[in-house]
Amino acid sequence: MRDWAVLEEVWEVILDRAEHPSAESYVSSVLTHRKGVDKSLEKVGEEAVEFILAAKNQVPERTVSEAADLLFHFLVALKASGTDVEDVLAELASRRK
Numbered sequence: 001m002r003d004w005a006v007l008e009e010v011w012e013v014i015l016d017r018a019e020h021p022s023a024e025s026y027v028s029s030v031l032t033h034r035k036g037v038d039k040s041l042e043k044v045g046e047e048a049v050e051f052i053l054a055a056k057n058q059v060p061e062r063t064v065s066e067a068a069d070l071l072f073h074f075l076v077a078l079k080a081s082g083t084d085v086e087d088v089l090a091e092l093a094s095r096r097k
């Protein structure tokens, strides 16, 4: 079993940063920004492209690093857009055959 717990940990940190913003926090800076949703969505697009290029060019280390960036910014974008991860997980689960 892979350690998916880190994804949950990062999600919990994002929720905490939303509730208790701090000046040093990148996540808080995005979530409290007037255009936070736009900023986070822009990062998702940017990181998705970087991930695609790394994977297409078969650069394993960069593919891993860009995949991590994409997952992180995707989670921030979910929070910024008011989407609950639980709903996404439930949707995925409902598609299981």
Ligand SMILES: N=c1c2ncn([C@@H]3O[C@H](COP(=O)(O)OP(=O)(O)OP(=O)(O)O)[C@@H](O)[C@H]3O)c2ncn1[C@@H]1O[C@H](COP(=O)(O)O)[C@@H](O)[C@H]1O
Pocket (backbone or CB within 6 Å): 010, 013, 017, 024, 025, 026, 027, 028, 069, 072
């Ligand atoms: N995984 C990350 C993570 N990945 C990237 N980043 C930040 O995201 C910003 C953008 O970095 P990228 O590498 O995505 O892009 P870049 O091209 O280097 O930078 P840009 O010019 O695009 O802004 C940088 O400030 C990075 O430090 C992250 N910031 C936080 N986390 C996680 O979120 C937690 C909370 O972080 P804070 O909110 O900063 O406390 C941390 O403990 C980590 O687990």
